[in-house]
Amino acid sequence: MKEKIDQLFENEAQLPKISSVVSKVMEMVGKPDVVIADLAKEISKDPGLTAAVIKLSNSAYFRPAKPVKTVQESLMTLGIKTVKDIILLNETKGILKKELKGYQVDGESNWMHSLIVAELAKRIAVQKKLKVDKDVVFTAGLLHNIGKVILADFFPTVLMQFRAELQTYEGPYTDLEAKYFGYTHQEAGAKLLAKWNFPEELIEVARYYTEPEKATQFPELVSIIHIANCIVLLGGMGIDIGGLKIPLSSKALQNVGVTEGDLQMYYTLLPEMVKHIEELISV
Amino acid sequence: MLNKDVKIINVGIADIQGGQSPSMIRTTLGSCIGVVFYSPDKKVGAMAHIMLAKDPSGKDSSKNPHKYAETALPELVKRMTELGCNKGEYFARLFGGASMFKGMNSSFLQNIGDLNVSVAKEFLDKEKITLLVEDVGGHEGRTISLYLDDGRILLKKGGFEKYLYKVR
Numbered sequence: 001m002k003e004k005i006d007q008l009f010e011n012e013a014q015l016p017k018i019s020s021v022v023s024k025v026m027e028m029v030g031k032p033d034v035v036i037a038d039l040a041k042e043i044s045k046d047p048g049l050t051a052a053v054i055k056l057s058n059s060a061y062f063r064p065a066k067p068v069k070t071v072q073e074s075l076m077t078l079g080i081k082t083v084k085d086i087i088l089l090n091e092t093k094g095i096l097k098k099e100l101k102g103y104q105v106d107g108e109s110n111w112m113h114s115l116i117v118a119e120l121a122k123r124i125a126v127q128k129k130l131k132v133d134k135d136v137v138f139t140a141g142l143l144h145n146i147g148k149v150i151l152a153d154f155f156p157t158v159l160m161q162f163r164a165e166l167q168t169y170e171g172p173y174t175d176l177e178a179k180y181f182g183y184t185h186q187e188a189g190a191k192l193l194a195k196w197n198f199p200e201e202l203i204e205v206a207r208y209y210t211e212p213e214k215a216t217q218f219p220e221l222v223s224i225i226h227i228a229n230c231i232v233l234l235g236g237m238g239i240d241i242g243g244l245k246i247p248l249s250s251k252a253l254q255n256v257g258v259t260e261g262d263l264q265m266y267y268t269l270l271p272e273m274v275k276h277i278e279e280l281i282s283v
Numbered sequence: 284m285l286n287k288d289v290k291i292i293n294v295g296i297a298d299i300q301g302g303q304s305p306s307m308i309r310t311t312l313g314s315c316i317g318v319v320f321y322s323p324d325k326k327v328g329a330m331a332h333i334m335l336a337k338d339p340s341g342k343d344s345s346k347n348p349h350k351y352a353e354t355a356l357p358e359l360v361k362r363m364t365e366l367g368c369n370k371g372e373y374f375a376r377l378f379g380g381a382s383m384f385k386g387m388n389s390s391f392l393q394n395i396g397d398l399n400v401s402v403a404k405e406f407l408d409k410e411k412i413t414l415l416v417e418d419v420g421g422h423e424g425r426t427i428s429l430y431l432d433d434g435r436i437l438l439k440k441g442g443f444e445k446y447l448y449k450v451r
Contacts, residue, residue, distance in 0.1 A: 163442030236313035239424030
């Protein structure tokens with residue numbers, strides 16, 4: 001099975017893709033001296049993307065003070081990094097809103113899970129006044145489990161044995177992925193993001209979000225996403241074949257300074273966050 | 284098989300929904316509990332997706348009654364009344380309440396599921412609503428679908444699925 005997945009990674013035509021405009025935009029916003037006019041020009045090369053940026057900028061979620069009519073206005077009103085989030089959101093929707101058959105998660109649930117993890121992670125970063133780049137937090141949350149999209153396609157052939165073994169399996173869930181596919185979905189996700197030339201932060205989150213104690217470069221960011229993911233699963237959103245078998249890491253709680261009271265608050269906030277996110281995706 | 288005329292009613296987190304045959308009501312649960320009421324004679328039912336047994340702050344439940352068992356369950360009874368069902372005409376089933384991650388050192392998160400289940404049972408007992416079927420606890424998430432034409436429930440858990448037909 002590992003060979004088949006390796007072949008997939010070599011043959012890029014079959015991998016989920018992002019458009020060249022989007023990767024160019026990602027690269028541009030990563031630089032400190034980015035010029036709004038240049039960025040607007042780049043985004044405007046893609047009419048679909050342009051329309052999506054303007055539409056999403058006017059959603060109840062972002063609540064612009066006055067209606068946004070151009071990409072340039074969007075960049076000036078909401079800021080470069082928010083527009084980057086909008087672009088990634090629009091681009092990854094088609095990839096993340098996909099039924100993960102073997103995992104038993106439908107497309108809508110996976111999409112909602114990704115968005116709520118992103119939203120909660122952002123709230124944790126703000127509430128805990130962490131030094132991490134808050135704009136990266138949302139993106140990292142959005143993409144944390146993207147590797148499932150890769151492995152889901154390989155499930156059908158092993159599903160019967162996989163779930164039979166799962167019934168009595170006591171170890172970490174992802175060890176079973178490694179056993180059956182040669183890759184965990186974290187490894188697959190990290191590989192995919194590396195293929196897309198995405199920043200190191202996002203790659204490390206995808207790689208270690210279920211075992212944050214192994215994160216070496218961005219332990220704080222990885223811990224935030226880890227905690228957000230656990231809470232969202234607890235609420236049942238995006239819960240997959242593995243159930244609740246990912247342990248919540250006490251190291252992660254320590255890294256971020258999350259207390260028992262915080263956990264309770266985050267969990268209780270979930271319904272309001274769902275409402276907020278629904279405003280974002282209803283456009 | 285799902286007939287295409289069947290309307291699917293999704294129950295969100297901290298939400299209550301009701302309906303009548305031939306609709307189907309569905310939700311996905313982690314530590315939350317799903318309380319299902321169904322009247323086999325009138326073919327109507329309602330489902331609550333409850334997050335916590337009680338409101339820890341004491342301030343939120345008036346604003347968001349469906350989050351907490353102590354306020355949501357009376358609402359669920361009310362919903363059945365609105366659907367034209369008196370007590371005694373409908374029966375309860377209970378799902379979810381999985382316990383959180385192993386080795387967790389948060390007693391709050393660890394115990395949400397169990398507390399939810401025990402508060403729901405106390406309520407049903409007190410209100411004399413018969414509990415027919417339960418599938419609670421463990422580490423698995425569950426998706427439950429209530430088919431209002433005959434009250435069967437499709438339970439999906441840990442990669443498996445089964446129908447539960449007991450309705451009275």
